Amino acid sequence: MLAKVTPLMLLLLSPLPAPQPSTSNTEGDLLFLLDSSASVSRHEFSKVKEFMWDLLQPFTFGPRDVQTSIIHISTTPSMEFPFDQHLTSSALQKAIGATRQLMGDTNTGQALSYAREKLFSSQAGARPDVPKVLVWVTDGFSTDDISEPMQLLKDRGVTVFIVSTGRGNFLQLSAAASPPSDRHLHFVDVDDLPIITPELRDAIRGRLAPAGAAGFRLVWPQLLSQESGFYSLEYGPGANPAARRSLQVPGAQSSLVLSQLAPGTTYEVTLVPESNERYFPPRGWGTRVTTLPEEISPAQVLISDSGPRSFQVSWAPVLDSVATYQVLYGPLPGNSAQVLQVDGRHNSTLVEHLAPNTTYLVTVTAIYRSGKEKSLSAKACTLEGERGQHQEGPQRVTCPEGDSESMISSLHQSQAVLPASPGMGSGIPLEQFPAPAGLFSPQRAPG
Template sequence: MLPWTVIGLALSLRLARSGAERGLPASALQGDLLFLLDSSASVSHYEFNRVREFLGRLAALLPVGPGALRASLVHVGSRPHTEFPFGQHSSGSAVQDAIRAAAQRMGDTNTGLALAYAKEQLFAKAAGARPGVPKVLVWVTDGGSSDPVGPPMQELKDLGVTIFIVSTGRGNLLELSAAASAPAEKHLHFVDVDDLHIITQALRGSILDAMWPQQLHASEVTSSGFRLAWPSLLTADSGYYVLELAPSTDPGAARRQQLPGNATGWAWTGLDSDTDYDVALVPESNVRLLRSQHLRVRTLPEETGPELIVVSHTRPRSLRVSWAPALGPDAALGYHVQVGPLRGGAAQSVEVPAGENSTTLQGLAPGTAYLVTVTAAFRSGRERALSAKACTPEGERSRAPRPQPQRTGGREP
C-alpha cells in the first residue's frame, strides 16, 4: 500500500498547486462522493475483487478529508447496504482499506432500489452528507439490473448529482448513456474488468472537476436547456439569490428566478436551440457584500431525425427499413427499430448502431400490415421517433407444373 500512498500524496500536492494557480485554496474543494458497487450474485467473485481493487486505488488518489471530499460505499444486492457512511474515514488510504475489506453480499441486482437509497444517503445528515456541497455518484456495474434504473437516476440528476458509470462491458449503451450525466463520453466508461486501471486517472480528474464548482458554471447542456451550479456563498438565514437569464441578442427578454440562500444549483428548461444566453447570479446577502457572477451558455442545435422512412425488399416474411440519419451536435448514439402488427400482437425490436441507417426485419407474417417505428437516442438523453406503415405480401402460391411437349419416336416430316 506504500507506493499508492506516495502517489496519493504527490497528486494531492499537485492538486493544491493547480488550485493555487487558479487563485483557489486547496482546502476549497468539498463534496460528497458515493460509490455504488454491484455486489449481487450476477457478479463473479473474481470480477468483484477486481472492481473492489479499482475503487480502492481510485479512492487513494482523491483528497479525502473532514473539510474536503467525503466518501461512502453502498452495495447493490437484494437490498441496498451501506458499507461505510460519509465522514467515517478521514483519508484516501483509510477509504481504500475500507473498500478492500468489503465483502460481496450476493442476492438479486436491484440497482433501482439501491439508487433510491443512494439519493437518501447523499442528502441525509444522519449518513454524514453535507448540505450545499457538490454530490457525485460513481456506479460500477456489470450491465444488468433486476429493476428499472432510469427513473431513480433522473431524480438524482434533477437534484444536481453528477453521475459517472463504469460498465465492465455487458451493459446496454443506449440505456447507460441516458443514465449517465451528459456528455456521455465524459461520464460513461466501457472497460474490461481486467483493464479498469486504464481509466483511473481520467475518472479521478473528472470527479475533481465535478467537486470544484468555485464559480458559476453550466452542465447538462441540451438543445432546450442546461443546469447551473455554483459554490455555497450564502445560508438559508443570511440571504437569497436572484438568477437572471436572457438571450444575448435580446436582453429585454430576461427571465428571473429567486432562490433561497442554501441553493447551489438550478436547471433552465424550455429554451431555444442553438442560442447564446447570458446568465447572472446575484447573491443578496444581509451580512456582507458579494459580487455577482456571470456566464454565457450556448444551447445545442436542435436534434432532428430520423426522417423519411423507406420500406423496400418486401417479402412475405421479411422487409428492409431505411431512414435518413439523425442530425445533431453528436448525431445519435444509436437507433431502436420496433415492428408490430397494426391489428395487435407481439412486437419485435432491433438495435441498430449509430453508423448505420437501415436494417432487415425477419420473422414476419405473410399478408400482414405492420407499424414500423424508428427511434433515435441522443447523448442528451432525448429521443426522436418516426413511424411508417408497411405490409408484407401474401405467400407465393404453388404453381402447377407446365405440360411438357410430347415427342414421337418418328422423324418430323
C-alpha cells in the same frame, strides 16, 4: 429577494485560473454504487475494490474535503460505511479492503433510490450544500428498472458516472449517465480498469473543486438544448445589489466560469431556464457562494545558511498570480539598501557581498500581475569573521540591536520606483539607493 435554494442546481466551485492537477483542494460527497450481487465473480469484485482505492488515493479526506461511502447493489441495498466515518487515507484503504461481497439479486433501481436517500441524509454523514457525485460500477445487468430513480438523482443535482465492466445496454446506460455520456460513461474490461482511472479521477475532481479567490464555476443539470432555449444568469455581491450583472447562456451549456470576482465576497447567483417547449419556475433557482480570501505571498520569510559574507533568503507560498519578487536588504542601523529581482516562479535567493557580524533587515515584496504588492520583512545576521563558515561546531553570531523600525518603512517607500528587471534565480543587485530614514511600520507591511 433570491429564490430559494433547491437541489436542482448544483454549484461547483473551482480556483481560477484553471484548476491545478492536485486533488488536495476539493470538497464534496462521493458515493460508490458497488455491484455486490451474485452476477459478479469474486475476481471481478476484487478488481473493482482495487479500482476504487486507486481512484481515491490522491484525494484529501475530511469534513471540509472529500467524504466517501459505498452502497452495495444486492437483493436489499445496504451502506458499507457512512460518509463521515473514514476521514484518513489509511482508514479508507482498510475499509475498502475489508468490504465483502453480499451476493443476491442485482436490484440496481432499489439501490439508486436508497442512494438518493443517503446522499442527502445527515444521519449517513452527508453534508448539505456540497457537490454530490455518484460512481456506479456495474457488470451491465439489473433485475429492476433504473430509469426513474436515476433521473430523480440527477434532478437533485447529483453527477452520475457509470463504469460498465460487462456488455450492458449502451442506450440504457447512456441515458442513465450524466450528459454528455462520452464523458460520464466508460466501458472497460475489469482487468483494464487502471486504463480509465486517471481520466475518471480528473472528471470527478472537476466536479468537486471548491471556490477560489478569483472566481468559481457553476454546474447545473442539462435542462435545455441549443434549440430549445437559453439560460438567463444574474450574479453579484449580496451586499451591493446595484453591482449585479446579467448574461445569457446557450441552452446546450451546463456549466459556466465566473471570473474576475472580489476575494472573500459573498455572491448571489440566479439561473433561469427560458424555453418555449417546457415549463420552468419563472424565478429560476438561486444560491449564494463566498469566494475564498485572497492567498497572500509572502506569508513567511526564512533566513538560512548564514556566513560572514552571505545568507539565503526563502519565502512561501509561491503563487501563480505573482509576476516577480523583490528582495531588499540593508544593514541595521543604516540608511541604504540594495535590491535583488527574482522571478515569480522561484522562492529563494542568495544574498552576497555582505559585511561580517552585521544585522540586516530583509524585505521580500511580491509584485502581483494585477499590479498589487505585498511585503514581509525579517532580520538576518552574518557570522563573525572570514573563517566563520569553515569552523566546525557551533558558530557565534552576534546581532547588534539597531533601529530596525526606520529601515523597513524606508525600503517600502523606495521600492515603488524600482525599475522592473527580468532577472531570475539568485539575481544580481540591480540598484543601490539611499533610503530616507524614519518611516517604519510593523514587520508585515501593508500591500
